[in-house]
Amino acid sequence: MEAILDFFTEPLNYVFIQRGLLALVLVGTISAVIGCFVVVRGLSFFGDALAHAVLPGVALSYISSGGAVGSNLFVGGLGAGVISALIIAFLTRNERLKEDTAVGLVFVTMFALGIAIISSQGSYSIDLSHILFGSINGISEGDLLIMAAMGAVVLVTIAVFYKQFLIISFDLSLAHTLKFRVEWLRTLLLILIAVTIVASLQAVGIALMLALLITPAATARLISNRLHNMILIAAAVGVTSGIVGFYLSYYLLIPSGAAIVLTMSAVFALVYVIKSLLTHSRREAQPA
Amino acid sequence: MIKASGKSAMKAIPNIKQVHNGAALHVHDVSASYPGGLRVVEHVTFTVKQGERVAIIGPNGAGKSTLFKAIAGLIPFTTGEISVQGEDCRSSHAYVGYVPQQNEIDWSFPVTVYDVVMMGRARHSKWFPWWPNSDHQRVDELLEQLSLDTYAKRQISELSGGQRRRVFIARALAQEANILLMDxxxxxxxxxxxxxxxxxxxxxxxxGITILLATHDLGRAARDFDDVLLINQSMIAYGPPEQVMRADVLKQAFGGALRVFHQGDETIFIADQHAAGY
Incomplete structure (x- = not known):
């Protein structure tokens, strides 16, 4: 019994691990909540692109602070993310350009710009892998506070505008007849996705960010038929997978980002199989 | 292929209805198009009294949906005016309930019948995820009235075609709309x-709810509606079915795609909808 308890409490003796776990609870919650809108609006590609598009901003902050991770990282990342989201919103207004084309265009341009910035700074040994794959153990108390503030902004905004976001996602014609400011709401949602990505960046990195957005939401969609329930379930899946993945990474000595993403995928697979079996057995029980 | 039957009558060309004061809907010389100039509808004028049913017919691409979207305020109109209950429609779209075409809805979206009908209430209580009790009561009433109460908890893809339409009708009523546009x-x-x-x-x-319904079913338009509006990009005719549903009038919209058969007293119209339009 004590051994089992030790299994969970032993890592918690380290302050950096406590901070990492707290960060994952935060990040798991907000990215799952925002991820539900990403999934129902079919914005997976946009989410992945935006995660990559923050690179030039992150790189500039990194360089200007002399290689230190800190609050500038959020500022730079957020700046690049919001600018990308606004350019995409601008290019796709009036359906002149298809959304996926505009997203792809902005995504590759920003990512290439980020690589160019990093490589131009030969004197700094920037650890690109920290940006790409995250560094959960390097989160400071200040980082954690900023992440908490960003998370609070995202969750409160979603709560306040929940009905409008639901309606613009489901049926634009109703949103127009109800006189909602559709373009404004759409842009706000894109900015919230950008904020979520930047807040989560240090925990999982650019490359695996998409998984935090879509896997818990996709899992929750299998279980729930209503958006608000889906959001609650996704948040639970996000937080649980974050914690489980973190312990796996500690004991199996694999990067935390990879461990968390694999845990999420395993939960999805498990729910998918159970649901298929239940549906199958229900069909067996009542032949048509 | 669409079949329609009605009594054959060959009289004068139909008159366009006179403008009524206090009409439920008044459309005057309206032209509208989608951004990019596609799917145009031009110079449409008609008036609908409260509680009337109007069928809108015309070949594919005639602009039926474009006209509906202009009336519902979903696309801007370039000329003319639309007034709903005597008010300029730019301030009164809330009176208009729009029931979109089936293929414009994502049926896999995680919402139940109850959720969709409740969306109609979002004009007054638009903040935060919860709804006042009065809205819950209104939705329960509407679900019962449209015999949807037993399906309230179903996800919308688990419904028949008729049930799906009724959900969106219920939502329009939840908006307190008194004009219903059904595409x-x-x-x-x-x-x-x-x-x-x-x-x-x-x-x-x-x-007393006014209904405008776009359809390809010429027979139903003739049988079940007070007035018929015939358009093919511009307005061809508007009036009671016995004035509009005549071979010479219909041919102006459907052209060679319309075939007319006479069988004794009955006239049968067959419109090949795929060949018509543009």
């Missing part, structure tokens, strides 16, 4: 669902 509700539904939808429209007409 091709009979497309892709079986005859049972079609009968259900017509029965629902009967209930709405009794409540």
């Amino acid at each position: 091709e509700p009979f497309t892709g539904v079986d005859t049972v669902s079609e009968t259900e939808i017509m029965a629902t429209l009967g209930v709405l007409t009794e409540q």
Whole structure:
């Protein structure tokens, strides 16, 4: 019994691990909540692109602070993310350009710009892998506070505008007849996705960010038929997978980002199989 | 292929209805198009009294949906004016309930019948995820009235074609709309669902709700509607079915795609909808 308890409490003796776990609870919650809108609006590609598009901003902050991770990282990342989201919103207004084309265009341009910035700074040994794959153990108390503030902004905004976001996602014609400011709401949602990505960046990195957005939401969609329930379930899946993945990474000595993403995928697979079996057995029980 | 039957009568060319004061809907010289100039509808003028049913017919691409979207405020109109209950429509779209075409809705979206109908209440209580009790009561009433109460908790893809249309009618009523615009509700539904939808429209007409319905079903337009609006990009005719549903008038819109057969007293119209338009 004590051994089992030790299994969970032993890592918690380290302050950096406590901070990492707290960060994952935060990040798991907000990215799952925002991820539900990403999934129902079919914005997976946009989410992945935006995660990559923050690179030039992150790189500039990194360089200007002399290689230190800190609050500038959020500022730079957020700046690049919001600018990308606004350019995409601008290019796709009036359906002149298809959304996926505009997203792809902005995504590759920003990512290439980020690589160019990093490589131009030969004197700094920037650890690109920290940006790409995250560094959960390097989160400071200040980082954690900023992440908490960003998370609070995202969750409160979603709560306040929940009905409008639901309606613009489901049926634009109703949103127009109800006189909602559709373009404004759409842009706000894109900015919230950008904020979520930047807040989560240090925990999982650019490359695996998409998984935090879509896997818990996709899992929750299998279980729930209503958006608000889906959001609650996704948040639970996000937080649980974050914690489980973190312990796996500690004991199996694999990067935390990879461990968390694999845990999420395993939960999805498990729910998918159970649901298929239940549906199958229900069909067996009542032949048509 | 669409069949329609009606009594043959060959009289004068139909008159365009006179403008009524205090009409439920007044459309005057309206032209509208989608951004990019596609799907144009031009110079449409008609007036609908409260509680009337109007069928809008015309070949594919005639601009039926464009006209509906202009009336519902979903696309801007370039000329003319639209007034709803005597008010300029730019301030009164809330009176207009729009029931979109089936293929414009994502049926896999995680919402139940209850959720969709509740969306109609979002004009007054638009903040935070919860709703006042009065809205819950109104939605319960509407679900019962449209015989949807037993399906309230179903996800919307688990419904028949007729039930799906009724959900969106209920949502329009939840908006307290008194004009209902239905864009091709009979497309892709079986005859049972079609009968259900017509029965629902009967209930709405009794409540004084004005109904505009776009359809390819010329027979139904002739049988079940007070007036018929015939358009093919511009307005061809507007009036009671016996004035509009005539071979010479219909041919102006459908052209060679319309075939007319006479069988004794009955006239049968067959419009090949795929060949028509543009």
